[in-house]
Amino acid sequence: MKPYRLALNGIALLLCALSASAHADKVRLEFWTDSLKPRFDGYFAQAKKTYEAQHPNVEVVWVDVFNDNFETKLNAAIAAGKPPALVNHDVPRLFKYAQKGTLLPLDAVLGADKAAYLPNTLTDLSFGGKLYGLPWYNNVNVLVINGDLFKKAGLDPNKPIKSLDEELQLAKAIKAKTGVAGLLPQLGQIDGIMLGQGLPLIENGKAVFNSPKHAALIRKFADAYKAGALAKDSLFADDNFQDSVKLYNSGRLAMMETAPTAAQKTQSDARGIYAATVVQPAPLGPTKIVQGGYLFSWAIAKGLPAATQQEAVKFAKFLTSDSQQLAFSKVTGATFPSTRQALNDGYFVKTSAGGGAIERSRIEGAKVAVNIRTLVLTGVPNVGDLKKNLVDNVEAAITGKKDPQKALDDAAAFWNRQLK
Structure with a gap:
């Protein structure tokens, strides 16, 4: 029996060696x-x-x-x-x-x-x-709408909203008629908002976001802020998603331009509001690029x-x-x-019976997905410092502490010193 056992042992050792070799060759x-x-x-x-x-x-x-x-x-x-x-x-x-x-x-x-x-x-x-x-x-962002608040303000939640100007006008109307803030834009990402509106940040190595068109955009936000149409929670934060969802789910915000995941939170935390929620594609700016x-x-x-x-x-x-x-x-x-x-x-693409706002968010987002761009500032030194300075100045302008043109001029001067 010994030779037989030795033969088996030899075969086993050979197989192990082959297996180890094969593993090593991976x-x-x-x-x-x-x-x-x-x-x-x-x-x-x-x-x-x-x-x-x-x-x-x-x-x-x-x-x-x-x-x-x-x-x-x-x-x-x-x-x-x-x-x-x-x-x-x-x-x-x-x-x-x-x-x-x-x-x-x-x-x-x-x-x-x-x-x-x-x-x-x-x-x-x-x-x-x-x-x-x-x-x-x-x-990609979608536009999530509290249909009940829209109706209370005499507005049609199913009427397509096609621009930022329309969003801000509706936000002011909702605030005036219901006392509820209409919108919480992500102004901590004002650089991306400007780019989405077709307003450049840098050209030929110099900051150009202090043009009259840029200042006019900031004035629109300032007017909405003064009217109480913009929620103040984390308004100038780099990310205000959680605050936006919390306000919407408690009935204190009429619209969210936000990621589709927001509808999942509304379904679990605010079923009544979820049932009244209408979802539209987020408005495309003049560039036809969707935010988010x-x-x-x-x-x-x-x-x-x-x-x-x-x-x-x-x-x-x-x-x-x-x-x-x-x-x-x-x-x-x-x-x-x-x-x-x-x-x-x-x-x-396909809807199902009872799909609700979660399904609508996916479908409406997909409609504009070919137009998605990642609108972020790259290719310059000290991006964090540049962005913070711009946001700080924009915050001062929107909250009434600085004239919008002066705020953008100050930010552009800081950027140009850094860019040199």
């Missing part, structure tokens, strides 16, 4: 996301399982990093020469790392697949004529081994494919894909 593909655990554990587990089944030579490793530590950890990995193969970047961070020269330009590797993505998303991820990320999921766009992408590290880079490109295409983007949108329930085919799926 391409290890580490990809990082930003604060997506634990909600999306199931989605990424399935994506990993599907991709590894299709590519048995690849081992996919998911690492999720909390937002506050993301850049610190990424910088350390890059400095150590061990960057993740793929990284989940928003537009400002993508631009920052493209400037640092740490990302692979993707135009050549994307090839004919480029046609699958919405053109605006490719524009958002292109700097200096080169594409640095594959478009993933996007956000914030695109996330997959970027590939420069300097990877050839085999790893090749697989990283394939995996990025997989994660941004029609099927995967659609699957991710269904998990979030409120984000939008950046590929043409996924956006045209019935999930974003």
Whole structure:
């Protein structure tokens, strides 16, 4: 029996060696996301399982990093020469790392697949004529309306609202007739609002947001503020989503121009208001760009081994494919894909009996999703300081502490000193 046992042992050792060798030959593909655990554990587990089944030579490793530590950890990995193969970047961070020269330009590797993505998303991820990320999921604002408050003010909540001017006029009418604030705009993002209204921030290296047209926009907000039409909670904060939802759900705000996720909170926290809620597309400015766009992408590290880079490109295409983007949108329930085919799926088009405001938010958002742009300031030094100075001056103008033209002149002078 001994020779037989020895033979079996030898075969077992050989199989183990072969298995270890096969595992060692696999391409290890580490990809990082930003604060997506634990909600999306199931989605990424399935994506990993599907991709590894299709590519048995690849081992996919998911690492999720909390937002506050993301850049610190990424910088350390890059400095150590061990960057993740793929990284989940928003537009400002993508631009920052493209400037640092740490990302692979993707135009050549994307090839004919480029046609699958919405053109605006490719524009958002292109700097200096080169594409640095594959478009993933996007956000968009919709206009959520308390139909009961509109009717109380003698207004039709189903009448299309087509411009910011109309929103502000309605907000003033609602305040005058019901005593309730009409709108809580995100004035901490005034740079994006200006861009959405076709008003540039910088031209030829100089700040140009102190033109008469820019000042007229600020005066419109100041007039609405003076009339009490604008809610004051976090009016000038960088993000006032939570306050906006809280006010709306308590009947103290008539309109929210906000992300579709707001309707989910209204359904759970204020069923009566949810039943009266009407959803419209957010008004497009003269640029025909809808507010609220914030695109996330997959970027590939420069300097990877050839085999790893090749697989990283394939995996990025997989994660941004029609099927995967659609699957991710269904998990979030409120984000939008950046590929043409996924956006045209019935999930974003067809209504169902009793779908309510959540479904309407998804469908109305999808109607304008081709017009999404991520309207943020990039490509200049000290972006945070520039933006804070502009917002501080705009706040002074809207609250009546400064003349709007003087406030914008002061901000432009500060910007130009910094830009030099």
